Amino acid sequence: MKALTWQGKRSVSVEMVPDPVIEKGTDAxxxxxxxxxxxSDLHLYEVLGPYMKAGDILGHEPMGVVEEVGPDVRNLKPGDRVVIPFNISCGRCWMCKQGLQSQCETTQVHAHNSGASLFGFSELYGSVPGGQAEYLRVPHADYGPIKVGHELPDERYLYLSDILPTAWQGVKYADVPAGGTLAVFGLGPVGQFASRVGRHLGQRVIAVEPVPERRRMAERHGVETIDFTKDIGDQLRDMTDGRGPDAVVDAVGMEAHHSPVGAFAQNAVGLLPDALAKKAMETAGVDRMTVLHAAIDSVRRGGTVSLSGVYGGTASPMPLLTMFDKQIQLRMGQCNVRRWTDELLPLVEDPADPLGVMDLKTHEVDLDGAAAAYEIFQKKEDGCIKVVLKP
Structure with missing residues (x-):
């Protein structure tokens, strides 16, 4: 089959690889x-290369049609249409039963002291082949896949794999009080959905984003937008009675713009041999922290900062004095996708499309065009906000 494979920093290519096969009774x-x-794919493309191997199959936001199931899978059959959550969870362990599927005790990657295995990610999360391919082996298919109908187009359902529940969890973790204000930093795909979720839940939403096309998309959904500037905290306080927003969702993460020191550290680590680069990432601060620090500065006293953007440094500096003094609550983590499925599925199937799932995709290409699409997405060229691949 054809699959998109990681080959090096800023280098991916479509290769012919062996078709996946059933390996365990709960596979599909x-x-x-x-x-x-x-x-998150861009983090592998740019920063997390030391944990990748040439030939690793990328992609963790797939959906498709079941071709074959193992003998222990009784909830699915060939021909069923499914969305595949990006984290692999069993549904039976203590963590899964607490709604913490991203910490599944059955699929945790103990070699790296990491949470649940993820499709198409690095060795930190199990090096499980991903879904930017023609076929995918799905472990724990007796629990993970989300079965959907055949009537609606893929884009109605596709984002249930990751970014929509990630945004939903980010806003839920933000815990905005009734009638309160949510600020969202970053209007990439997760930030777009987080902004819309906030509006759907009745919140005032102010989104911070330097790219005009991304601001315009958010504005179509009733979101107030402002550019990112060095005095962004003062701007947000001016818009919220001098206090700041009740909560902030950071939907940017480790590769924030306007972070020259972090960018230098990431580039320097990228020049090291893999073994040394891993050591540096495991003992140093290599995140670009501008957005996180701006979120901490901007949020009102007693407010909440919710991290949906991915961070990777283990010694990134944090303004603990400010955080303690302002009595800030900080929540974060990989999304527990299956925890939110029952709440989100009716919304994506609603003909009114309240979360605007049909207004996110800006580019659609076949698998052979994926390498060029990665570059356009990373550079934010051609108005690129969300790319969908069609194998």
């Missing part, structure tokens, strides 16, 4: 019909 093989490129 899914023929992929759509697979999106995620902002």
């Amino acid at each position: 093989i899914v023929r992929i019909t759509s697979s999106a490129i995620c902002g």
